[in-house]
Amino acid sequence: xxxxxxxxxxxxxxxxxxxxxxxxxxxxxxxxxxPRGESFIDYATFEKGYQTLKRSTNDFVDITAATVETxxxxxxxxxxxxxxxxxxxxxxxxxxxxxxxxVFVDQGVARSIDRNMRLQPLTPHPLGSTLTDQRIRAMIAxxxxxxxxxxxxxxxxxxxxxxxxxxxxGIKSLQPIADLGVPYPILLYERFLGRPFASxxxxxxxxxxxxxxxxxxxxxxIAKVSxxxxxxxxxxxxxxxxxxxxxxxxxxxxxxxxxKLTEDDGTARDKVTRVQRLRTLRDEAGHxxxxxxxxxxxxxxxxxxDMRRLLQATNGRVFTLTSMHLLIEQSRIREYRTR
Numbered sequence: 001x002x003x004x005x006x007x008x009x010x011x012x013x014x015x016x017x018x019x020x021x022x023x024x025x026x027x028x029x030x031x032x033x034x035p036r037g038e039s040f041i042d043y044a045t046f047e048k049g050y051q052t053l054k055r056s057t058n059d060f061v062d063i064t065a066a067t068v069e070t071x072x073x074x075x076x077x078x079x080x081x082x083x084x085x086x087x088x089x090x091x092x093x094x095x096x097x098x099x100x101x102x103v104f105v106d107q108g109v110a111r112s113i114d115r116n117m118r119l120q121p122l123t124p125h126p127l128g129s130t131l132t133d134q135r136i137r138a139m140i141a142x143x144x145x146x147x148x149x150x151x152x153x154x155x156x157x158x159x160x161x162x163x164x165x166x167x168x169x170g171i172k173s174l175q176p177i178a179d180l181g182v183p184y185p186i187l188l189y190e191r192f193l194g195r196p197f198a199s200x201x202x203x204x205x206x207x208x209x210x211x212x213x214x215x216x217x218x219x220x221x222i223a224k225v226s227x228x229x230x231x232x233x234x235x236x237x238x239x240x241x242x243x244x245x246x247x248x249x250x251x252x253x254x255x256x257x258x259x260k261l262t263e264d265d266g267t268a269r270d271k272v273t274r275v276q277r278l279r280t281l282r283d284e285a286g287h288x289x290x291x292x293x294x295x296x297x298x299x300x301x302x303x304x305x306d307m308r309r310l311l312q313a314t315n316g317r318v319f320t321l322t323s324m325h326l327l328i329e330q331s332r333i334r335e336y337r338t339r
């Protein structure tokens with residue numbers, strides 16, 4: 001049985017080191033893995049988009065708004081390939097389009113367009129006359145204009161976004177790269193500048209953050225426990241900031257849960273402070289519900305003093321993904337278990 005759940009936290013002589021070691025042993029880093037998400041694009045699909053764009057533009061000799069549009073209509077993933085050549089994020093592409101054309105493209109709209117292209121990457125989608133299609137055309141036109149211009153600054157203290165192997169001189173740079181391939185050192189250098197999987201990690205950041213919340217919901221749902229999951233920035237009477245979960249509800253709570261996955265120790269410290277605040281609010285109001293922390297990620301494994309504070313604030317009710325199955329039996333939530 002885990003030591004931290006049976007310890008007497010009112011004992012001023014309690015030795016915390018074994019309890020901290022116990023939690024640290026359960027915490028694992030998650031930065032090597034991330035959710036695929038429904039919009040993830042594998043290489044085979046990306047390569048088909050590349051070949052479609054290459055074929056439509058006559059091996060990148062004839063890059064025009066019309067030829068790029070043809071490729072995108074045939075295989076929407078070509079849109080993502082073209083954006084990758086430009087090295088733009090969807091919001092950046094939206095800004096360039098609004099600045100250089102007479103079509104306004106909101107950043108949220110640009111993200112939505114890009115996501116839709118990734119959701120149906122190989123389903124033909126001829127462009128019509130809808131407002132969205134007009135924006136797509138405008139973004140393609142703006143992208144072609146930027147690409148054809150190449151690097152247009154000579155200020156030594158500035159680094160142009162197109163100052164890279166395949167776009168520095170516009171099409172003149174792109175064609176030999178497409179014909180001959182990229183030397184491995186250049187590929188590594190571009191990867192160094194861009195970070196592997198950075199774009200995908202950003203796109204699934206919410207899914208990454210919801211790993212712990214999902215684990216909590218799974219445990220509560222399987223046990224048929226009634227619970228209230230709060231919304232972001234929701235106001236709950238009695239709390240200056242709503243906890244992530246309340247069992248069974250805010251009117252008669254027996255447990256409140258804060259859930260967090262973080263790889264950053266600063267974020268972890270903020271969450272510890274938040275849990276301590278919840279404990280203070282509970283004690284000041286004279287309540288006896290459990291204050292629970294469900295955590296994951298290496299951020300919580302950096303500062304031993306932070307973990308000691310977290311254990312004290314929760315009376316040892318700190319659960320990781322490894323020990324999440326103990327959440328109900330090691331807290332007052334068991335009073336609401338029906339299965």
